[in-house]
Amino acid sequence: MGSLGWSRLQFGFTITYHYLFPQLTMGLALVILVFKGLALRADASKDDANKTVYDDLARFWARIFGINFAVGVVTGIPMEFQFGTNWARFSDYSGGVIGLTLAMEGMFAFFAESAFLGLFLFGEKKLGPRGHFGAGFMVFLGSWLSGYFIVATNAFMQHPVGHALDAHGKLVLVDVWTYLFNSWAFWEYAHTMSAAVITGAFVVTAVAAYWALMGQHERHARSALRIGVIVGLTACIMQLFPTGDQHGKLVAEHQPVALAAMEGKFTTESHAELAIIGQPNVDERRLENPIVVPYVLSFLAYGSFGATVKGLDDFPRDTWPDNIELLYFSYHVMVGLGTILFAIMAGAGLLLWKDRLMRTRAALWVLMLAWPFPYIATTAGWMTAELGRQPWLVYGLMRTAHGTSPRVSAGSVAFSTLGFMGLYTVLGLLFVFLVVRAIARGPAPAAGGAAEAH
Amino acid sequence: MAATWYSLIALMLVTYAVLDGFDFGAGILHLVVAKTDAERREVLGAIGPVWDGNEVWLIASAGVLVFAFPRAYAAAFSGLYLPLMMVLWLLVLRGIAIEFRSKVDHPLWRTGFDGMFALASTIMAVVLGIALGNLVRGVPVDETGWFQEDLFTNFRATGHDLGAIDVYTALVGVFAVVALAAHGATYLVWKTSGPVHERSVAAARRLWPIVLAIGAGLTAATAATQPAHFAELTHRPWLWPVPALSIACAMLCPRAIARGEEGRAFVLSCAFIAGLLAATVGTLYPVLLRSTIDPRYTIDAYNAASPRATLVIGLVVWLPAMALAIGYFTYLYRSFRGKVQTEDQHY
Numbered sequence: 001m002g003s004l005g006w007s008r009l010q011f012g013f014t015i016t017y018h019y020l021f022p023q024l025t026m027g028l029a030l031v032i033l034v035f036k037g038l039a040l041r042a043d044a045s046k047d048d049a050n051k052t053v054y055d056d057l058a059r060f061w062a063r064i065f066g067i068n069f070a071v072g073v074v075t076g077i078p079m080e081f082q083f084g085t086n087w088a089r090f091s092d093y094s095g096g097v098i099g100l101t102l103a104m105e106g107m108f109a110f111f112a113e114s115a116f117l118g119l120f121l122f123g124e125k126k127l128g129p130r131g132h133f134g135a136g137f138m139v140f141l142g143s144w145l146s147g148y149f150i151v152a153t154n155a156f157m158q159h160p161v162g163h164a165l166d167a168h169g170k171l172v173l174v175d176v177w178t179y180l181f182n183s184w185a186f187w188e189y190a191h192t193m194s195a196a197v198i199t200g201a202f203v204v205t206a207v208a209a210y211w212a213l214m215g216q217h218e219r220h221a222r223s224a225l226r227i228g229v230i231v232g233l234t235a236c237i238m239q240l241f242p243t244g245d246q247h248g249k250l251v252a253e254h255q256p257v258a259l260a261a262m263e264g265k266f267t268t269e270s271h272a273e274l275a276i277i278g279q280p281n282v283d284e285r286r287l288e289n290p291i292v293v294p295y296v297l298s299f300l301a302y303g304s305f306g307a308t309v310k311g312l313d314d315f316p317r318d319t320w321p322d323n324i325e326l327l328y329f330s331y332h333v334m335v336g337l338g339t340i341l342f343a344i345m346a347g348a349g350l351l352l353w354k355d356r357l358m359r360t361r362a363a364l365w366v367l368m369l370a371w372p373f374p375y376i377a378t379t380a381g382w383m384t385a386e387l388g389r390q391p392w393l394v395y396g397l398m399r400t401a402h403g404t405s406p407r408v409s410a411g412s413v414a415f416s417t418l419g420f421m422g423l424y425t426v427l428g429l430l431f432v433f434l435v436v437r438a439i440a441r442g443p444a445p446a447a448g449g450a451a452e453a454h
Numbered sequence: 455m456a457a458t459w460y461s462l463i464a465l466m467l468v469t470y471a472v473l474d475g476f477d478f479g480a481g482i483l484h485l486v487v488a489k490t491d492a493e494r495r496e497v498l499g500a501i502g503p504v505w506d507g508n509e510v511w512l513i514a515s516a517g518v519l520v521f522a523f524p525r526a527y528a529a530a531f532s533g534l535y536l537p538l539m540m541v542l543w544l545l546v547l548r549g550i551a552i553e554f555r556s557k558v559d560h561p562l563w564r565t566g567f568d569g570m571f572a573l574a575s576t577i578m579a580v581v582l583g584i585a586l587g588n589l590v591r592g593v594p595v596d597e598t599g600w601f602q603e604d605l606f607t608n609f610r611a612t613g614h615d616l617g618a619i620d621v622y623t624a625l626v627g628v629f630a631v632v633a634l635a636a637h638g639a640t641y642l643v644w645k646t647s648g649p650v651h652e653r654s655v656a657a658a659r660r661l662w663p664i665v666l667a668i669g670a671g672l673t674a675a676t677a678a679t680q681p682a683h684f685a686e687l688t689h690r691p692w693l694w695p696v697p698a699l700s701i702a703c704a705m706l707c708p709r710a711i712a713r714g715e716e717g718r719a720f721v722l723s724c725a726f727i728a729g730l731l732a733a734t735v736g737t738l739y740p741v742l743l744r745s746t747i748d749p750r751y752t753i754d755a756y757n758a759a760s761p762r763a764t765l766v767i768g769l770v771v772w773l774p775a776m777a778l779a780i781g782y783f784t785y786l787y788r789s790f791r792g793k794v795q796t797e798d799q800h801y
Contacts, residue, residue, distance in 0.1 A: 070553035073506060074546040080516055084531025085538050088600070091531070095524020096760035100768065103521045106514030107775035114510045115782035118503030123789055166761060170524075173764050405532035407602035416539040423543055427550060434557050 004404050006413035007086040010420065012386075014078055016379055017424050021072030023378050025065065026147055026193065027200020029140040032061050034227055036133045043129065053219050058136075059124075060220075060443040061204065066121050067434050071427060073114075078420070080106075086413060090393055090403030094171045097163050097179065098153045105149035113142025147196070148189050155185035157394050158385065159254050171397070184250055188385070191243035194235045195381065198341060199374040201232030205348070206371035207439055209364040220443045222358055225348075225367075229357070233349040236342040244338065245300070251388065252301035255395065257315040258388030261324045262331040263297055264290075265311040272297040272309035280328045285313065321390045330383035337377035344370055455766065456759035457740065459522040462772060463515060464735040470511035471582075471731055472637075472724045477501040477508055478582075479638015481548065481575025482631060484568060487642060487653040494568055495556060499794040500645040505552060507786060509545070514779075521768055525599060525758040526742040533593060533601040533743075534585065537618045541581055548574035576631060583630025587623030590734065591616075591680050592744035595751045601743075611679045616746060622679045629668045633727065636661035640707060640723040644716040647793050655711055658719075662708040666701070669730075682744075687737045696736065700729025 001009070039054035080102065083091045116138035124132045156163075162179030166172045173179060205228035211221035252259045260266075264275050266285040274297040278290030298307040312320055321327050344366055351357040357364070389395055393403040480501050488494040519527045531538055547570055555567035588603070594616055595601045604617045611622035619627075639658035643651060677684050687693060703726040710719035738744075742758055745751035759765065 070549060074549035077513060077545050078542040080513055081531060081538055081542055083520065084527050085535050088528035088532035091520055092524050092528035095520045095527060096764050099517065099521025099524060103514070103517035103768070104771055104775070106510065106517040107772065107779065110510040110513055111507070111779040111782055114507040115786045118507060118786055119789055122503045126789055172761050173767065176767050407600050408532050408535050412535050419539065419543060423546060427546065430550065430554060434554065
């Protein structure tokens with residue numbers, strides 16, 4: 001496989017695994033903040049029953065947030081180091097540009113997040129209700145800022161702006177504002193964040209639906225379902241429109257070859273049809289067993305039913321993404337699941353509005369079991385973005401094959417990749433064990449919980 | 455501008471060593487100073503709210519290094535590939551040991567994570583020491599600007615076949631363990647009470663003289679391994695007071711503990727670590743990666759820096775970010791000032 005192949009596998013594996021955690025961190029941070037805000041409001045209106053329920057929910061989800069955050073942190077540190085260890089020529093070439101956002105992530109986001117997480121998890125008594133809400137807000141802000149800086153870094157790799165080449169052939173920053181406020185970064189960030197909120201909302205409603213089906217914690221289940229469905233439905237709508245739509249248009253404009261591969265389009269045509277399903281056969285350059293909707297692809301990509309969509313045949317073979325099959329399916333899984341998740345939340349929203357959600361057991365079953373699918377959708381979405389960028393590391397500027405560390409042997413990368421796989425397997429088992437245990441204990445554990453304090 | 459950024463990164467890394475150093479030290483001594491579950495919860499409670507923030511100084515330093523000196527970041531991180539991978543794995547193990555240990559009330563679960571926390575902290579201190587040893591000794595950077603060091607070769611600190619671990623860097627690793635253990639013990643003296651406090655006092659008073667003894671040996675070993683290092687120091691008389699003050703702090707620290715001046719003892723301990731590293735960095739300047747093959751291949755602050763305009767932009771970002779970070783940390787440490795209260799509720 002060589003050191004390039006192993007390095008790609010290592011980055012792909014570690015980033016995919018890592019991102020399972022931050023997406024819940026960012027989504028849940030928002031939901032916890034809503035619970036804490038509602039508890040403060042209930043307190044102000046002397047509504048003790050609701051205050052207790054919302055405080056319980058905030059604490060319950062903060063316990064899971066803490067476990068999730070810890071795994072997110074420890075699996076995130078290797079990412080920042082891997083740019084140097086495995087992709088040294090890429091770091092050397094582009095460090096003067098992407099280093100800015102990587103440094104800003106550490107300096108503006110991680111400091112706030114880590115300092116206030118300690119206060120948020122350890123200091124509820126010390127800080128009082130308002131101070132504790134403030135600490136929660138800073139954790140939320142830190143995690144969302146961190147998301148922006150990392151997405152802005154990725155946006156530069158997808159659509160480089162604000163840079164120039166210096167005398168040594170390395171990238172330098174010439175326009176910091178254009179770089180920081182890359183239009184690609186804006187839509188990619190909005191799309192990523194609303195996806196994170198969807199994950200958070202589905203996880204919260206899954207647990208609440210479980211309580212409701214089991215007839216446990218009825219008040220907690222009702223409140224959590226209401227908040228989860230409202231937040232989740234809003235995010236699901238934003239996921240499709242405007243963020244998904246706008247992001248797709250940017251891909252069509254700046255990475256037309258990636259769009260062709262995502263859609264399984266081999267030949268250029270006007271009034272292009274959208275393939276709902278079908279298997280790309282790259283050797284024969286056709287889509288097998290396609291089910292298509294006429295004209296729709298032209299409209300979605302360029303806003304006109306007659307627009308011409310370029311097929312892969314119109315691009316030189318060495319600019320094609322190198323794994324068209326996986327890219328095609330990643331994209332289709334993302335879009336398919338995004339649509340299904342929207343339908344689930346829309347249905348739940350309707351039942352909530354009619355006040356029948358707590359009694360409709362079929363809907364509760366669906367909500368309880370749906371939580372893995374947002375994770376799969378976000379993973380597929382990132383795979384679409386990253387496979388679509390191939391064969392480039394920095395789009396149009398540096399090929400992935402030219403970004404590796406020149407002296408690191410395939411054996412060393414294989415060793416470390418296998419090490420990460422083993423370590424992360426153990427980590428995953430521990431995480432699942434602890435989260436299942438926290439869920440089993442419910443939102444208002446007995447006083448025995450104090451023995452579990454640090 | 456390159457000099458400014460060299461100093462800023464040095465400042466951040468020294469801050470990292472001082473802050474994360476005490477929680478590494480607490481980890482190294484975890485099994486020694488705390489025997490019962492309640493005592494171990496006290497040790498973890500002393501670092502629990504702050505360790506993650508302390509570690510962010512390392513992450514932020516790495517981010518700043520990519521930005522200001524991309525060539526040095528790329529060469530160092532790929533050249534020291536395996537030691538860095540070990541750092542990453544140890545940071546993962548150590549982080550989850552701290553966070554997961556108290557989540558389950560089961561004696562074997564807790565003992566297991568206690569052991570993992572102690573072991574990972576100890577090896578981390580050794581590896582950080584080895585990394586520092588490599589920077590002082592030099593690495594085989596060649597005319598291409600890259601190098602690749604095996605983890606170990608013949609364990610000789612000079613010659614053409616250098617490994618990351620040799621007798622010299624291993625000695626720096628041992629020194630790092632002892633120094634951080636003394637630093638951590640001094641922190642625990644300040645933050646704990648009861649049996650943990652007493653054992654930490656005993657450990658600190660025993661460790662500080664050992665730190666000075668190994669430190670003296672290490673100074674001789676450095677002079678033998680990399681004569682250029684001390685040759686440079688002799689040309690910089692303005693730097694001489696720094697190591698002198700640092701040694702004075704290490705001598706005064708156990709006395710302050712004996713007199714019960716716990717806060718002052720911890721400040722002295724911080725000053726010792728900071729002074730030692732400041733003296734090292736001040737001597738190295740402007741070198742980032744000293745080439746053992748030919749001084750012409752050495753990567754320094756001038757030949758590795760990003761363009762001046764970029765560095766100016768960075769400074770505009772760095773200053774407010776650092777002001778905010780210092781504000782957060784002051785607030786965090788003030789909120790958890792005083793001795794650890796183990797009965798505090800925590801999620």
